[in-house]
Amino acid sequence: MRIALTVLALSLLMAACSRDKSAAPDGVFEPLEFNVDSTLLGSVIEVGGVRLQAPAQWAEVDSSTFARILDVAARDTSELRLLPTYVFKHVSGGPMLLVSTFPRAVDLQRDFLAWAGEVARVYREQRKDIEVREQWINIAGVRALQLFSRSPQLIHAKIILHADQPVSLDYTVPVSMWPTEARAVESSLGTLRRISSSNSR
Numbered sequence: 001m002r003i004a005l006t007v008l009a010l011s012l013l014m015a016a017c018s019r020d021k022s023a024a025p026d027g028v029f030e031p032l033e034f035n036v037d038s039t040l041l042g043s044v045i046e047v048g049g050v051r052l053q054a055p056a057q058w059a060e061v062d063s064s065t066f067a068r069i070l071d072v073a074a075r076d077t078s079e080l081r082l083l084p085t086y087v088f089k090h091v092s093g094g095p096m097l098l099v100s101t102f103p104r105a106v107d108l109q110r111d112f113l114a115w116a117g118e119v120a121r122v123y124r125e126q127r128k129d130i131e132v133r134e135q136w137i138n139i140a141g142v143r144a145l146q147l148f149s150r151s152p153q154l155i156h157a158k159i160i161l162h163a164d165q166p167v168s169l170d171y172t173v174p175v176s177m178w179p180t181e182a183r184a185v186e187s188s189l190g191t192l193r194r195i196s197s198s199n200s201r
Contacts, residue, residue: 029138034190047085049164052192055184058088095173102166112162116145139192
């Protein structure tokens, strides 16, 4: 095993993950294994044919907050339009995890690279003044595109999953809290696994 630096890190704010050198090549998708600390894990999430756990101390928002988020999402007409299914917020405020599906039908077996690439293009257009880093990854057999951006105030990691239904994981963490929350985010991603779509929300 060797240490690989993921796009979830910039300069001194880097989360390390290990990668097996003997892993079979998967085209542009880089096989990654994250170091998981079970003490940093919280609620189980099942959506679009995948399962993972939210970071510890990140609680699901109340129904009124979730309704407001749904209302905002419904007004988005871009390629990034999402249908939120879970929203978690750190109990002390600040960090947030938004778990969403894409309403548009996509032939993922044939078009995931092109479609996710278009999503990345729109994402960059919305952040013209911020550097966006991109990495195609494979987490426990789940192919994904990871986009990472950092403003002076916030770190944002968007992971677009090639699941039974396209899924977006959006981790947003204030820069000041990243040193204490990076391992929890890494552990959360390390729990990602594919499941039967009939068992997911």
